Every structure is written in C-alpha cells, then in structure tokens.
Amino acid sequence: MEKNKLIEIFKTALKEEMLETNVEHNIDLLGSEYKPDLVIYPQSVDDLIKAVRLANEHKIPLYPIGSSSKFKSAVAPFTGGVLISTKRLNKIIEYRPDNMSIEVEAGMKINELQEALAKDNIFYPVEDRFTNATIGGQVAANSYGRKKYMYKSARFYVMGLEFVSPQGELVRVGGRTVKNVSGYDVSQLLTGSWGVLGIITKVTLRVRPIPQKRTQLEYITEDFSKVTEVIDSILKEQISLASLTFRKTDKKYLLQLELEGFVESLELQVNNLKDKYGFKDGSKSQIEVNNYSEAIISLPLDTYCQGLKEIEALKDSQGLIYQGNITNGLVELNSQLLNQELVNKITSVVNDLQGTLVYQGQRLTKKERGTGYIKVLKNLKSVVDPHHILIPQSLVLKE
Numbered sequence: 573m574e575k576n577k578l579i580e581i582f583k584t585a586l587k588e589e590m591l592e593t594n595v596e597h598n599i600d601l602l603g604s605e606y607k608p609d610l611v612i613y614p615q616s617v618d619d620l621i622k623a624v625r626l627a628n629e630h631k632i633p634l635y636p637i638g639s640s641s642k643f644k645s646a647v648a649p650f651t652g653g654v655l656i657s658t659k660r661l662n663k664i665i666e667y668r669p670d671n672m673s674i675e676v677e678a679g680m681k682i683n684e685l686q687e688a689l690a691k692d693n694i695f696y697p698v699e700d701r702f703t704n705a706t707i708g709g710q711v712a713a714n715s716y717g718r719k720k721y722m723y724k725s726a727r728f729y730v731m732g733l734e735f736v737s738p739q740g741e742l743v744r745v746g747g748r749t750v751k752n753v754s755g756y757d758v759s760q761l762l763t764g765s766w767g768v769l770g771i772i773t774k775v776t777l778r779v780r781p782i783p784q785k786r787t788q789l790e791y792i793t794e795d796f797s798k799v800t801e802v803i804d805s806i807l808k809e810q811i812s813l814a815s816l817t818f819r820k821t822d823k824k825y826l827l828q829l830e831l832e833g834f835v836e837s838l839e840l841q842v843n844n845l846k847d848k849y850g851f852k853d854g855s856k857s858q859i860e861v862n863n864y865s866e867a868i869i870s871l872p873l874d875t876y877c878q879g880l881k882e883i884e885a886l887k888d889s890q891g892l893i894y895q896g897n898i899t900n901g902l903v904e905l906n907s908q909l910l911n912q913e914l915v916n917k918i919t920s921v922v923n924d925l926q927g928t929l930v931y932q933g934q935r936l937t938k939k940e941r942g943t944g945y946i947k948v949l950k951n952l953k954s955v956v957d958p959h960h961i962l963i964p965q966s967l968v969l970k971e
C-alpha cells in the first residue's frame with residue numbers, strides 16, 4: 573500500500589501526536605534496513621486496539637516494539653507497514669507490596685520498575701543488563717539475566733497479563749493470585765512468543781524481597797584442569813549460588829562466583845569456599861556473557877566442562893574460548909578466530925554433547941524438536957492471526 577494512503581487510514585482514528593512518519597530519528601537501535609512507513613505511539617490501550625483493528629481491516633503489517641534492543645534478532649528487515657511502540661504505555665497500574673505483586677503497562681522500563689520497588693526493599697529478579705528494556709519486550713522475549721540459575725527467566729514472574737489479539741480483541745489472562753490458571757495457560761503462551769500472537773499491554777509480575785547480602789568471590793589459576801575440577805565440584809555444593817562465570821585472559825583463567833542470601837549463612841559459605849578451594853574476595857567488575865554474541869555455545873551443566881576440554885583440545889583453538897556463564901550453560905567464543913573448519917569441528921563436539929551452537933545468528937547444531945514443531949507454531953499463528961498482520965517477517969516462525 574502506498575505510504576500516504578496508509579498514514580491517512582490511521583489518521584482517521586488516532587490523534588496526530590501519536591503518529592510519527594520520520595522513523596529514522598525515533599527508534600534508537602533499529603538499523604536502516606527496517607523501513608516502516610509509520611510509527612504509532614498509542615497513549616492508551618483503546619488507541620492500540622483501534623490501530624490493530626485498522627491494520628486488520630486493511631491488511632497492514634504491524635510490528636510491536638519496546639526499546640528495540642532485541643528486535644533485530646527476532647524480525648527480518650522489512651519495508652512498509654507500521655511499528656507500534658509501547659513507549660507511552662508506561663504506568664504502574666497496581667502495586668501491592670503485601671501481595672508481592674505489581675501490575676504495570678508493557679512499556680515500563682526495567683530500571684523504572686526496579687526504582688519503584690526498591691523503596692520497599694523489593695526487586696524484580698530478572699536483571700536484564702539492558703536496563704532500558706521494556707517489561708513487554710522482556711516478557712515477549714522471555715528474557716533472563718546473569719543469575720538465571722537462581723532466579724530463572726521472565727516467564728517465572730508472570731502472574732497474569734493483558735494483550736490485544738491480532739484481530740483487535742482485548743484478552744486478560746491470569747491474575748494476582750499464585751494459583752490462577754484453569755485450562756490452557758495463555759499467559760505462558762504469550763511469554764516468549766516474540767510478539768507474533770498478540771501485543772502485550774499489561775503484565776502482573778510477582779516480585780521478591782532484595783536479598784540481605786550479595787557476595788562475589790574469585791579464583792585465578794593457570795591450570796585448566798583445576799578450573800574444570802572446581803566447576804564440577806562447586807555445582808554440587810550446598811550453597812546459595814546465583815552465578816558462576818569464567819574468563820580466559822592470556823594464560824590465566826578467572827572464575828567468578830556470586831552468592832546471595834542471609835548474612836550469617838553467606839559468611840559460613842564464603843569461609844568454606846575459601847578454605848576448600850582457595851577462593852578470594854572478588855572485585856566489583858562482573859563477567860557479563862553476551863547471550864546473543866556472534867558465536868555462542870549452550871551446553872548442559874553435566875557436559876559443560878567436557879565441552880570446554882574438547883574445544884581446547886582442537887587444533888587452532890588457542891584463544892578461542894573467551895568467557896562463559898557456567899550456571900547459564902553458556903560459552904562465548906572469540907568469533908574473529910573462527911574459520912569454517914573450526915566451526916565444523918566445534919559443531920560436531922557440541923552436537924555430541926547435546927548442546928547448541930549459534931554462529932552469526934544461525935543455529936548450526938541439530939534441532940531436536942520433531943518435524944511437527946514449526947507446523948504447530950504456524951497453524952497456531954494462522955488461527956490467531958488469519959491475515960498474518962502481526963510481524964509477518966518473524967524469525968521465530970522460520971524453519
């Protein structure tokens with residue numbers, strides 16, 4: 573459809589202040605390969621419903637967007653259509669500290685949420701490094717942070733949500749009670765659906781008290797076999813382990829361990845870890861493994877060390893293993909040192925260990941989802957969104 577005609581359609585139902593045609597200057601992290609004709613900033617859920625209904629009626633592609641930090645890895649480049657931003661839907665709807673729950677609009681940013689909760693010594697445990705990410709984007713992507721081992725992912729904290737279906741119907745699922753699901757758990761279906769099944773407008777999150785104490789310990793060695801020994805053993809310790817990460821620099825290996833919990837309990841654990849393994853008090857700077865780096869391996873915990881050993885043993889693999897978040901099962905590789913031969917060998921190692929390797933956005937290891945997996949997703953999408961208006965370019969639905 574011609575751009576001016578498309579803009580006129582939305583002007584019939586939405587105030588001009590919600591419509592932005594100069595897309596390039598408004599969406600920070602989006603590249604020039606994304607060329608929507610229009611960005612809509614709804615100021616209320618009603619505005620959003622109007623936009624979705626118009627898009628449906630005129631079969632105009634719609635792309636929900638939060639802070640755009642993850643958008644490019646979920647949606648292929650496109651020309652035309654409409655970005656629908658949750659930026660102005662950013663209020664707290666209902667905060668009930670005694671219920672350990674908070675209901676917020678989807679465009680609220682993580683840092684604003686944490687700020688509001690911190691007054692009551694409460695936090696939302698999915699600590700995304702990108703603190704400007706929106707709750708809607710986080711839930712749509714089922715995000716998680718460095719301490720996933722302890723706190724899990726966004727999915728675990730969604731008690732209920734409200735969304736607008738691709739046909740413009742308002743849907744509310746779940747609620748404020750811990751037990752609130754009978755039948756299909758639709759809020760969990762929307763969580764991690766990357767926007768293809770509906771536009772999330774509100775989320776009720778369960779929240780947690782901020783832990784009494786957070787401690788970081790470090791262990792440095794040049795001996796690789798010591799590193800793998802410590803990793804294997806630590807995972808079986810009765811400790812309040814929030815994360816275990818490592819980095820390889822020159823010939824040295826640095827292990828970082830984070831504990832969270834009660835003061836007295838952590839003191840005992842710290843003393844034990846120092847005596848038993850030789851851990852020392854840690855520095856403030858933390859190893860951050862980029863879940864979406866150019867070359868990232870994911871391994872089961874019980875084969876993690878074996879994976880490290882086998883990759884280290886490959887010809888030309890010196891300097892290749894860069895850092896890892898052990899408790900999240902991730903190994904980040906230095907992609908500049910990779911060549912096709914090495915990529916093939918690593919793919920084979922990772923396949924044998926039932927892990928995954930994603931290199932330059934492509935999953936190279938075997939998929940074990942069965943032949944019907946994508947079919948089920950596509951059928952579900954067709955029923956919910958018969959005109960395929962919501963993110964037709966979604967990479968989530970690709971084979």
Ligand SMILES: Cc1cc2nc3c(=O)[nH]c(=O)nc-3n(C[C@H](O)[C@H](O)[C@H](O)COP(=O)(O)OP(=O)(O)OC[C@H]3O[C@@H](n4cnc5c(N)ncnc54)[C@H](O)[C@@H]3O)c2cc1C
Pocket residue numbers: 635636637638639640641642643644646647658678699700701702704705706707708709710711712713714715716717718766767768770771772773863963
């Ligand atoms: C420096 C940096 C660090 C990061 N660290 C982490 C990390 O530690 N852990 C992690 O998991 N991720 C991380 N990310 C990725 C990103 O922060 C998260 O995945 C985040 O949840 C995306 O939020 P967003 O608001 O930017 O969403 P966007 O990028 O705008 O959107 C992401 C996807 O969700 C869809 N979407 C957005 N809003 C809605 C909505 N309201 N309803 C339906 N669908 C919607 C979009 O269509 C898109 O498919 C990082 C990114 C950066 C740039």
